[in-house]
Amino acid sequence: MIEATFEWVDIGGLSEIPPRGSRQVKVDNYAIAIFRTADDRVYAIEDRCPHLGGPLSQGIVHGTAVTCPLHSWVISVESGKVLGSDTDCVRTIPVRKDNGRILLRFPFYSEQVA
Numbered sequence: 620m621i622e623a624t625f626e627w628v629d630i631g632g633l634s635e636i637p638p639r640g641s642r643q644v645k646v647d648n649y650a651i652a653i654f655r656t657a658d659d660r661v662y663a664i665e666d667r668c669p670h671l672g673g674p675l676s677q678g679i680v681h682g683t684a685v686t687c688p689l690h691s692w693v694i695s696v697e698s699g700k701v702l703g704s705d706t707d708c709v710r711t712i713p714v715r716k717d718n719g720r721i722l723l724r725f726p727f728y729s730e731q732v733a
């Protein structure tokens with residue numbers, strides 16, 4: 620578990636996630652899914668599918684979306700919205716790259732999906 624004591628927290632190297640891959644990190648017992656796209660963009664969203672709680676970090680990454688491993692809902696990793704739904708979404712987490720490292724911004728609990 621990572622202690623959220625800084626505004627931007629280093630959660631690992633970009634090279635630790637393969638292109639079109641993902642991993643889960645836990646901050647204060649809050650599961651976050653980190654995604655790396657084929658063109659090396661990085662996104663972070665809540666690691667809990669809005670359908671029945673599936674682990675999105677274990678889904679299939681395609682473009683800027685992930686397909687949930689349980690029942691195949693497709694979720695935008697950019698916006699957190701379930702594609703094809705007007706209402707379902709997951710929380711997005713501010714994330715950036717810096718010299719090959721991935722940083723999450725804290726606190727993020729007040730962030731809302733648009």
Ligand code: FES
Nearest residue numbers: 668671673687690
């Ligand atoms: S839990 Fe994700 S689609 Fe059902």
